[in-house]
Amino acid sequence: MKIIITGATSFIGQNLIRRLIKEGHFVYAVVRPNSMKAKELLVSSQIKVVELEMHEYTKLDEKINEMCDVYFSLAWEGTRSAERDNHNLQKRNFECSTAALKSIKNLGCHLILSAGSQAEYGLCDDYVKETSIADPVTWYGKYKLKYFLKTTDFCNQNNIAFKEPRFFSLYGPDDFKGTMIFSILDKMLKNESCDLTECKQMWDFLYIDDAIEALISLMERPCEDGIYNLGSGDSRSLREYIEEMYSLSGSNSKLNFGSVPYPATGMVNVMPDIAKLKRQVGFVPKTTFAEGIKRIILEMKGHN
Template sequence: MRYIITGATGMIAISIMNLLKENNEIYAIVRPGSSKIKNIPVDSNIHVIECDVSDLCNVSLPDSDVLFHLAWKGTIDGRDDSYTQLDNVKYTLDACKLAKKSNCSVFVGAGSQAEYGLKEEALNGNMSVDPVTGYGVCKYTAGKLSRIFAQNMGLRHIWVRILSVYGPGDNKKTLISSCIGSILNNKPFDTTEGNQMWDYIYSEDCARAFIKVATSGVDGKVYTIGSGKIRPLREYIEIIRDNINPDFNVGFGRRAYNKNQVMYLKADISELVIDTGFVPQITFEEGIKRTIKWFRRNN
């Protein structure tokens, strides 16, 4: 099969490529001049296409089967930059057009738990949403509009709302990456009390879920991707510390919770499991060892 992936230098996209590269052809769309191109696996089945997400309408690719749309500007620092976030809605529709132009039959779009807003229950694709950031509002809008767009063009459309993902190649500004980097370099790591109940999923498992929904997901459905298991955020941090330097002093409680801090984050993956057979395979204990190993090599 042939796959198109936007946002191909990201952690999830790279994990998808690693799972698919042996028996499939992949067109990896990356921002021109990106320093992260070096992270893309070198393989004869992976073709790097330099094209900004704002220019997707002008790229031509061979006929393909599935388009995974993961590109999104302003995921870390620009979450409340409404103009940037709104541009991403258009880019998502452009990705749908590219899927149709390339004769794909399936469009899989990457949404976010930010679409839900503040919830105190497990998250599923059927519950009401009330996003509290520009990022969350525009992810939700992109999902709804691209579904209409895809249906009108005869594409199977699946939207996935991703919870917290970690793994090799993660953005250095995420909590997991910041924690690992600080402990490896023996620099202070100050955080909240860590009482948030949190769901983390390893990047390879998340990639496996993407592939499963592309193959077996129900047209028009929204799936939530996570491990389906939670524990206090403090416990995750302690596991990281104990794997690197058990004597490191984590600054728990030295930072206040953010405004609109999510305190409970758990994926209800029951529909994902029923429809696709997806089951997370990597425990946090195993996944974090792999992640720390990667950071040691690339720190």
């Protein structure tokens, strides 16, 4: 198949491209002009790099100019920290992403998959199902949800299949080095003290290879349109996860649980119900948290 991916240099994008190439697909990898990260993409006759700013996504059909099969919408700026509440940035993401839809239709794509987020649900104290009420509290979550609704309408009107995998907490060796897992492991490997909240919140981590397997299944297998929660199904306290990291790293760090207060918004739980994903495409995560952490530790030690 011919597949278009915006956000091709992202954590998800790069791992997805490697898998698609391995399976024999041809990928149009959409990147920013002069992107330094574009050099990290595979060198292959099965990849064509397309340089466009987000506001130029209306030109996707001009740049690609041949019929394609599938569109992965992965580009979205300001997904971390304070930028999630940058209204203008999140609004621009929404506008640029929705503006691309006409080009995708013109290119003949019969399926769209977009990267959703648990932020679309808002604050939840229990397991989250796809049918749970969406009540986002950040502009990031609000505009992600708005994009989902807009794209759903567009696809219904144009007979295009649309699935939104909603990611909760992905991790893996080549992830952004400022994540909680990387920053804490870095301290653990240096035997430095780790200042933490009480870590009573419930969490769920999904290894990147399993996430890519889920995306491929949603692309290839017959399944319902709509939202799919992507998680491991292994929801437990964040403290348990951190103590497992501590054990695997062989660290002598002091774990200062409770030394960091929770934000004013309160404790956030991340507990995806993945029953729909299992039922629709037979999804079964293969990588345990321990196995994933061991791979990250090996990478970190190799770079020291």
